[in-house]
Every structure is written in structure tokens, then in C-alpha cells.
Amino acid sequence: MQIKWIVALVTIWIFGAVFGSIIEGVAIGSFEESTIGQLMSMGALTNVEFFGLKIPVPDMSWLSAIKTMFLWDFGYFEGDWGIIRWLFLVPISVGIGLVLILQFASLVIQALRG
Numbered sequence: 001m002q003i004k005w006i007v008a009l010v011t012i013w014i015f016g017a018v019f020g021s022i023i024e025g026v027a028i029g030s031f032e033e034s035t036i037g038q039l040m041s042m043g044a045l046t047n048v049e050f051f052g053l054k055i056p057v058p059d060m061s062w063l064s065a066i067k068t069m070f071l072w073d074f075g076y077f078e079g080d081w082g083i084i085r086w087l088f089l090v091p092i093s094v095g096i097g098l099v100l101i102l103q104f105a106s107l108v109i110q111a112l113r114g
Contacts, residue, residue, distance in 0.1 A: 006099055013096050017069040024074040070097065 045056040068074070072089040 003103075006103060009096055010100065013093065017072070020072065020074050021065075021069060024076060 046059045047054040048057050049055075070093050072085045072093065077085040
């Protein structure tokens with residue numbers, strides 16, 4: 001697959017996921033609970049107290065927002081709309097994910113060969 005096709009598909013997928021996240025925030029009425037709100041409020045580090053010492057660890061709460069965007073698990077895809085999600089949107093996401101993984105692996109192999 002040519003790189004311009006991959007870039008076009010990934011761009012469309014990202015715009016669709018962000019647009020779905022924004023619609024979800026408007027539909028549920030709370031920006032903080034929406035997927036795009038979780039992504040925008042992510043922090044780099046959180047402090048964990050361990051025997052009186054505060055140790056900075058990476059904040060991984062944004063991974064749930066990425067999973068939600070990848071699986072199109074927005075609040076308005078419930079009931080009959082869930083069929084559209086599982087028949088059309090999730091297979092597209094899985095395909096794009098596989099293409100990205102294969103392309104990344106190809107780049108790593110080429111870089112290692114020199």
C-alpha cells in the first residue's frame with residue numbers, strides 16, 4: 001500500500017474519531033466525562049506516595065480514551081446504532097491499526113538492515 005493512501009486513511013480515521021468525541025461531549029453534556037475531555041486533560045506525571053516518598057510515575061489514564069476512540073465506544077452508539085459501530089467502524093479501525101503496525105515493522109526492519 002502506498003504511503004499517501006495510508007496517510008489519507010489514518011487522517012480520515014483520526015478526524016472521525018475526534019469528531020465523534022466532540023459529539024459525545026455535546027450529547028452527554030459534560031466535557032470532563034467525554035473522550036476528548038480525557039485526552040485534553042491528560043497529565044504527564046502523577047505523584048505516588050511510597051513509604052513517605054513522593055515518586056513521579058507516568059499518568060496512563062489517557063489510554064482508556066485512546067481505546068474508546070479506536071473501538072468507537074462513544075455514548076451515542078448504543079442500541080440499534082451499535083450495529084453500525086460493530087459492522088463498519090470497528091473493522092475499519094482494526095484494518096488501519098494493522099496497516100500502521102505492518103508499516104512500522106517494515107520501517108524498523110529497513111532501519112536495522114541499514
